[in-house]
Amino acid sequence: MFDPTSTSNIPADLEAFWMPFTANRQFKAKPRLMVAAQGMHYTTHDGRRVLDGTAGLWCVNAGHGRQEIVQAVAAQMSQLDYAPAFQMGHPIAFEAATRLAKMFPADLNHVFFANSGSEAVDSALKIALAYHRVKGNGTRQRLIGRERGYHGVGFGGMSVGGIPTVRKFFGGLLGGVDHLPHTHNLEHNAFSPGQPQWGAHLAEELERIVTLHDASNIAAVIVEPVAGSTGVLIPPVGYLQKLRQICDKYGILLIFDEVISGFGRLGTGFATDYWVNPRHCLPSQGDYQCFSPHGGGGGAGGDSSGVHEWG
Numbered sequence: 001m002f003d004p005t006s007t008s009n010i011p012a013d014l015e016a017f018w019m020p021f022t023a024n025r026q027f028k029a030k031p032r033l034m035v036a037a038q039g040m041h042y043t044t045h046d047g048r049r050v051l052d053g054t055a056g057l058w059c060v061n062a063g064h065g066r067q068e069i070v071q072a073v074a075a076q077m078s079q080l081d082y083a084p085a086f087q088m089g090h091p092i093a094f095e096a097a098t099r100l101a102k103m104f105p106a107d108l109n110h111v112f113f114a115n116s117g118s119e120a121v122d123s124a125l126k127i128a129l130a131y132h133r134v135k136g137n138g139t140r141q142r143l144i145g146r147e148r149g150y151h152g153v154g155f156g157g158m159s160v161g162g163i164p165t166v167r168k169f170f171g172g173l174l175g176g177v178d179h180l181p182h183t184h185n186l187e188h189n190a191f192s193p194g195q196p197q198w199g200a201h202l203a204e205e206l207e208r209i210v211t212l213h214d215a216s217n218i219a220a221v222i223v224e225p226v227a228g229s230t231g232v233l234i235p236p237v238g239y240l241q242k243l244r245q246i247c248d249k250y251g252i253l254l255i256f257d258e259v260i261s262g263f264g265r266l267g268t269g270f271a272t273d274y275w276v277n278p279r280h281c282l283p284s285q286g287d288y289q290c291f292s293p294h295g296g297g298g299g300a301g302g303d304s305s306g307v308h309e310w311g
């Protein structure tokens with residue numbers, strides 16, 4: 001039996017847990033287990049103190065073991081551990097949504113809660129499709145992602161994502177998806193401090209895709225404002241603004257996946273605060289501190305036959 005208070009225990013049987021994104025045989029031959037965490041540091045099963053340089057999986061933005069968070073979660077669990085969100089609710093969900101909406105950029109004023117970043121991405125893509133449909137533009141079904149993008153492991157997110165190893169085992173994925181080129185170019189951008197000067201023109205590839213398919217068939221573009229999982233890629237100067245302009249010109253929704261860049265990661269509420277406004281924003285991991293699996297998305301209700309009103 002594993003004793004979490006001991007720093008030298010490894011569970012007798014590591015077999016049953018099929019670990020995600022992990023070389024399972026190698027790991028299990030030489031496990032690296034974290035048994036405790038405080039502040040910026042983990043403690044490993046063999047008693048080492050390890051600096052948590054990535055804040056977990058980019059999701060422990062407030063640091064480990066924050067007592068005010070532990071106590072708030074425990075208090076809520078004692079009072080009400082679960083209430084269905086179908087035709088029922090509980091007050092805290094509404095309060096949380098109101099507070100989140102105030103933090104969101106620009107006119108993003110509605111919150112759709114999800115259980116993970118992957119689910120938030122797939123929900124955002126579905127909301128984009130449904131939005132166009134209820135606005136009478138049901139032919140707008142195509143989705144545009146970007147090479148090297150990471151949007152989680154749902155079928156929607158894998159389809160618009162652009163990391164080959166995440167996609168290659170899963171066949172045809174969603175139909176009707178195109179990819180913008182990524183912005184990583186060492187010849188032009190190596191050693192750029194801050195935003196690279198080269199690369200804004202890559203957003204113009206969106207014009208080419210629009211010409212090919214016609215805007216009337218395109219629902220949404222989704223990108224990470226700052227790409228994370230592919231290796232951190234800061235957007236070139238002017239690139240996101242150009243994407244915003246082209247999307248506006250053709251009535252295409254622009255979705256910013258801020259699952260790891262949101263909630264203080266870049267020194268602002270959201271990465272987009274530095275640049276431009278999305279129509280949907282998917283902040284997730286940092287906001288809930290990964291105590292429990294959560295994700296979420298913000299949507300704009302300003303154009304008011306907005307999709308949240310369809311029911």
Ligand SMILES: Cc1ncc(COP(=O)(O)O)c(C=O)c1O
Nearest residue numbers: 116117118150151152257259260
């Ligand atoms: C940009 C982005 N989108 C989506 C996800 C998926 O989030 P989750 O692992 O919570 O499903 C991640 C995860 O790292 C991410 O970095």
